[in-house]
Amino acid sequence: MLTASCVTxxxxxxxxxDWGLRMFCFPYAGGGASVFRSWAESAFLRDVEVCAVQLxxxxxxxxxxxxxxxxxxxxxxxxxxxxxxDRPFVLFGHSVGALVSFELARELHRRAGxxxxxxxxxxxxxPHLRDSQRIYDLPDKEFLDRLYRFNGTPSDVLNHxxxxxxxxxxxxxxxxxxxQYVYREEPPLNCSVTAFGGMSxxxxxxxxxxxxxxHTRERFQFxxxxxxxxxxxxxxxxxxxxxxxxxxxHGIVR
Numbered sequence: 321m322l323t324a325s326c327v328t329x330x331x332x333x334x335x336x337x338d339w340g341l342r343m344f345c346f347p348y349a350g351g352g353a354s355v356f357r358s359w360a361e362s363a364f365l366r367d368v369e370v371c372a373v374q375l376x377x378x379x380x381x382x383x384x385x386x387x388x389x390x391x392x393x394x395x396x397x398x399x400x401x402x403x404x405x406d407r408p409f410v411l412f413g414h415s416v417g418a419l420v421s422f423e424l425a426r427e428l429h430r431r432a433g434x435x436x437x438x439x440x441x442x443x444x445x446x447p448h449l450r451d452s453q454r455i456y457d458l459p460d461k462e463f464l465d466r467l468y469r470f471n472g473t474p475s476d477v478l479n480h481x482x483x484x485x486x487x488x489x490x491x492x493x494x495x496x497x498x499x500q501y502v503y504r505e506e507p508p509l510n511c512s513v514t515a516f517g518g519m520s521x522x523x524x525x526x527x528x529x530x531x532x533x534x535h536t537r538e539r540f541q542f543x544x545x546x547x548x549x550x551x552x553x554x555x556x557x558x559x560x561x562x563x564x565x566x567x568x569x570h571g572i573v574r
Contacts, residue, residue: 348414390419410436413442418441529542
């Protein structure tokens with residue numbers, strides 16, 4: 321069982337596992353830990369402890385101020401995750417969550433020489449590629465219009481006006497993580513990287529995803545799934561099967 325030192329609002333474990341691999345999962349803009357609740361029940365992850373990251377400003381932490389600065393966020397995450405890094409771990413992030421997981425991996429290495437066994441980046445251009453669509457500081461109407469066009473937020477959130485007003489601060493903060501991000505050249509990661517994408521994603525191209533190969537010294541793999549930016553929902557089982565296959569190929573799970 322998790323010790324008291326591991327209790328933190330930053331991590332939600334839908335199905336605690338007392339041994340083996342931990343997978344820290346970072347959601348898309350405006351998403352919370354519940355995005356990954358069903359992952360813990362997947363047969364492909366039965367021996368993996370799914371640790372869904374709960375950022376401030378959403379779900380159980382809705383009363384907290386969200387964080388829009390990536391350097392500050394990764395520093396806080398390093399502190400929060402420290403008691404959880406006593407076992408092998410991998411990182412998974414979708415959309416802006418992929419950017420968070422990448423910078424977290426670099427910060428852990430800088431701070432403590434700790435590295436994940438593998439990093440999965442999903443629905444996100446490689447970090448050295450600049451996105452010119454700055455939206456986080458637009459007026460509310462323009463911001464919401466851009467969200468609809470960008471298709472970076474689930475429709476069940478966008479089509480719920482009261483929920484949107486509640487989620488606006490977190491959404492703006494999440495897009496600020498992306499819009500204000502400044503990539504700094506550093507040595508590539510020492511772990512393998514796998515990039516996932518949606519075949520019908522109009523905002524993240526195959527070239528954007530393949531460019532992640534520049535950020536690892538180890539093996540790079542690239543997979544496309546049927547669906548748009550939210551293929552992680554529409555193609556969840558085949559994606560988790562592929563994720564498990566990647567972990568097995570690298571000997572991380574058996």
